[in-house]
Amino acid sequence: MKTIQSLQVLRGVAATAVAYAHAMDMALANGNPWQARIGHLDNLGAIGVDLFFVISGVIITLTARSIVDRRSAHVFAARRFLRVAPFYWIVSLVFILPWLADGRSVEFGRLVATVAFYPCLGGTWHDPVLDIGWTLCFEMLFYAGVYLAGFLRFSSLAMRAGAVVAVMALAHLAGAEAIRGFLLSPMLLEFGLGIVIARLYLRGSVDARTARTLLLLGGVGLSMNIAFGYGDVHLMARVVDGSLAAQRVLLWGVPSAALVAGALLLERATGARPPKSLVRVGDASYAIYLTHPLLFPAVERVVASGIFPADAVVLLATSVAVGGGLLSYLTIERPLVEVGRRLVDSAFGIAPRLEAGRPA
Numbered sequence: 001m002k003t004i005q006s007l008q009v010l011r012g013v014a015a016t017a018v019a020y021a022h023a024m025d026m027a028l029a030n031g032n033p034w035q036a037r038i039g040h041l042d043n044l045g046a047i048g049v050d051l052f053f054v055i056s057g058v059i060i061t062l063t064a065r066s067i068v069d070r071r072s073a074h075v076f077a078a079r080r081f082l083r084v085a086p087f088y089w090i091v092s093l094v095f096i097l098p099w100l101a102d103g104r105s106v107e108f109g110r111l112v113a114t115v116a117f118y119p120c121l122g123g124t125w126h127d128p129v130l131d132i133g134w135t136l137c138f139e140m141l142f143y144a145g146v147y148l149a150g151f152l153r154f155s156s157l158a159m160r161a162g163a164v165v166a167v168m169a170l171a172h173l174a175g176a177e178a179i180r181g182f183l184l185s186p187m188l189l190e191f192g193l194g195i196v197i198a199r200l201y202l203r204g205s206v207d208a209r210t211a212r213t214l215l216l217l218g219g220v221g222l223s224m225n226i227a228f229g230y231g232d233v234h235l236m237a238r239v240v241d242g243s244l245a246a247q248r249v250l251l252w253g254v255p256s257a258a259l260v261a262g263a264l265l266l267e268r269a270t271g272a273r274p275p276k277s278l279v280r281v282g283d284a285s286y287a288i289y290l291t292h293p294l295l296f297p298a299v300e301r302v303v304a305s306g307i308f309p310a311d312a313v314v315l316l317a318t319s320v321a322v323g324g325g326l327l328s329y330l331t332i333e334r335p336l337v338e339v340g341r342r343l344v345d346s347a348f349g350i351a352p353r354l355e356a357g358r359p360a
Contacts, residue, residue: 001063006263007055008282009274014048014055015285016322018132019292021045021234023317026296030303031310039226043234047222049135050190050252052289054260056139057194058201060146067150075348077147082340084136084143084286087333089115091290092130113137123176125240130293134236137182142191181242186249193257201264208269215262221255281322287333288325295324 024042027033036042060080067073092114096106109126113119114133117140119126127134200206232238233248266272281288299317302308308316345352 001059003279004059004264004267005274005279005282006267007058007260008285009278010051010260010263010282011055011285012278012281012283012288014051015288015325016281016318017045017048017051018289019045019321019325020314020318021048022292022296023314023321026300026303026317027310027313030306030313033310033314035311035314040229041226044222044225044230046234047225047252047256048289050248050256051260052135052285053138053187053190054194054197054253054256056142057191058198058260058264059194060143060191061195061198062202064146064150067153070151070154071348073147073151073154075344075350076150077143078344078347079341080143080147081140082344083337084139085117086336086340087286088130088133088136088290090332090336091294092128092133095294096129117141119240120176120179120182123178125178125181127236130290131236132289132293134240138185138187141182142188177241181240181245185240185242186246187239187253189249190253190256193253194260197257197261197264200261201268204268206265206269208266211262211264211266211269213262214258215266218255218257218259218262221258225251225255281326284322284326284329284333287329288321291325291328292321295320 021043022045024033024036024045028036028042063080064076067076099106106129107126109119109121109124110129112121113126114128114130117137119128119134119137128137230251231244231247233244233251235244238244239248296317299313299320302316303313342352344350
């Protein structure tokens with residue numbers, strides 16, 4: 001799929017926002033940055049996750065148009081899995097190496113959440129070893145749903161009946177609160193918002209004025225969050241247990257959807273192109289998101305020396321996150337994605353071809 005540049009820029013914004021929120025946490029632990037006194041800006045960067053979910057809904061909807069039979073459904077699933085999992089596993093392994101070197105054990109449930117993207121082993125929620133990996137569990141759940149929908153569309157009646165039985169079994173399992181909170185989380189609605197946006201994009205019926213209005217509404221939504229606050233929706237624990245997931249979708253998911261829709265539809269209506277430097281940051285957004293927890297401990301050691309004021313700490317840590325993410329994207333993630341693509345093409349007998357754009 002050809003790269004949609006507005007989405008790439010927003011992916012970069014999303015990853016940088018998450019890194020900024022974590023940088024703010026670091027600064028607040030060591031000082032009192034003035035940025036933290038701007039309304040409720042301190043934890044708003046966590047909205048980057050919601051931006052990611054909406055964008056993913058758009059991209060997967062556009063990508064899933066390639067599903068025209070059961071074989072292409074398998075290709076879709078394999079490509080998405082290899083796009084996400086290998087790099088995540090590598091980063092997670094690097095993250096826990098110091099634990100292993102110290103002789104510390106890793107809880108089995110956390111390993112399952114990391115390796116299999118299933119965080120509810122035994123009916124209890126387990127964080128992946130890399131805490132931010134909780135979002136990838138929801139991503140993979142969404143991918144699985146799209147794959148099954150495409151696969152069953154071209155399957156026999158027996159296959160569809162089996163799927164109904166499987167859904168009933170999952171509904172029974174969902175009696176455990178953690179499983180129910182995962183499989184039926186309101187956070188999945190953010191992917192749904194992305195699906196709606198993709199449909200509007202494909203129809204091409206939205207003009208530039210409407211797109212700009214959507215951008216304005218998204219900006220107003222963010223401004224209201226800064227001015228009036230958002231409670232505890234930024235807390236992962238309150239999202240994964242379902243207690244504030246619906247509230248988060250309303251406060252953060254809807255403004256995120258307005259921003260994504262406005263940017264995407266404006267690009268289509270006007271042909272406007274963002275600066276290439278911003279697109280490059282978007283290309284590295286996944287790497288920025290995953291690797292910044294590895295980089296921040298080193299920044300924290302520098303911060304502990306007290307040579308930087310608190311606001312400089314925020315800027316330094318965020319810059320390190322973006323720079324380190326770009327480097328890891330170029331040296332590790334992008335080569336891994338290309339290897340994965342070649343493996344899928346070889347496994348399914350797909351002829352090599354030149355594709356416009358970069359991996360979505």
